[in-house]
Amino acid sequence: AQSVSQHNHHVILSEAASLELGCNYSYGGTVNLFWYVQYPGQHLQLLLKYFSGDPLVKGIKGFEAEFIKSKFSFNLRKPSVQWSDTAEYFCAVNALSNDYKLSFGAGTTVTVRA
């Protein structure tokens, strides 16, 4: 079974600072990887996804993530955050062989101070 670990529980930073959120997964086979964002009071929305090809994936709102297979990692980055990036961020993974089972990490709350 796959599992997902997000290293940071709560990150607080100032506007224009760079953001990096760690995500590691445990599963030996081929996986699909996702980052979802949940703005305060809203439902989860897809930020970006990786299935194959270029391990550097670009998503919406200036976010990107890099898949490093050897490290089982899929870290999320943004060079310069804005106040509107305040949200909870979830990493998720599903095994290609079990695409009905999407496992989520515990989430990272990001607070951006103006």
Place this chain on the structure above:
Amino acid sequence: EAQVTQNPRYLITVTGKKLTVTCSQNMNHEYMSWYRQDPGLGLRQIYYSMNVEVTDKGDVPEGYKVSRKEKRNFPLILESPSPNQTSLYFCASRDRTSYNSPLHFGNGTRLTVT
């Protein structure tokens, strides 16, 4: 507009009083799923359905039931709610004909069981 609709958004009930949270999607998706979100635990899958009349347990199915009589609807039933089922619930759907399609989430139902 393509969407997943959950009702109600907020629900307060007492222990043991049966309740149903409805979920409906208008995207003709085969796959639907229920998650609960709890602080520090992320999203955990309760039940999922790969098509009409096909349902299966997720990671935390105890105390819940589901049905999938029609493609668009996937209600979550709590026969005898208990306080440990106080949580934020999300319904989601996706298109299984495309293996890399993302989940579409509803707006959530915040349930309080006293």
